[in-house]
Amino acid sequence: MRLGVxxxxxxxxxxxxxxxxxxxxxxxxxxxxEYARTQTAPAHADLKQKANAVxxxxxxxxxxxxxxxQGQVTGNEIAFKFRAPEGEEPSFIQ
Numbered sequence: 001m002r003l004g005v006x007x008x009x010x011x012x013x014x015x016x017x018x019x020x021x022x023x024x025x026x027x028x029x030x031x032x033x034e035y036a037r038t039q040t041a042p043a044h045a046d047l048k049q050k051a052n053a054v055x056x057x058x059x060x061x062x063x064x065x066x067x068x069x070q071g072q073v074t075g076n077e078i079a080f081k082f083r084a085p086e087g088e089e090p091s092f093i094q
Contacts, residue, residue: 020049021047021049021054021073021078022047022048022049023046023047024044024045024046024047025044025045025046025047026042026043026044027042027043027044027045028040028041028042028043029041029042029043029060041060042060043058043059043060044058044059044060045057045058045059045068046058047068047071047078049073052072052073052074053071053072053073054068054071054072054073054078054080055067055068055071056068056071058082066082066083066084067082067083068080068081068082069081069082069083
């Protein structure tokens, strides 16, 4: 199993004015791929927020959805982890 790999998900809407991040989001994942090259891929998230906790799913392709773990909102940042099939444990920060 590989160590965690940082992932940045760029969302199409700013969090600055958001009081609740629940809903469907589209953006892109940025991650280190083979030979440590930066790669990007389309990404989608379906988030549910209750107080500061965030749950839901994230996916690149239909049929490959991953459960969000340890999700939380702090100010205008969202952070969570998910397990990809490659054994990676990327985190999400905005």
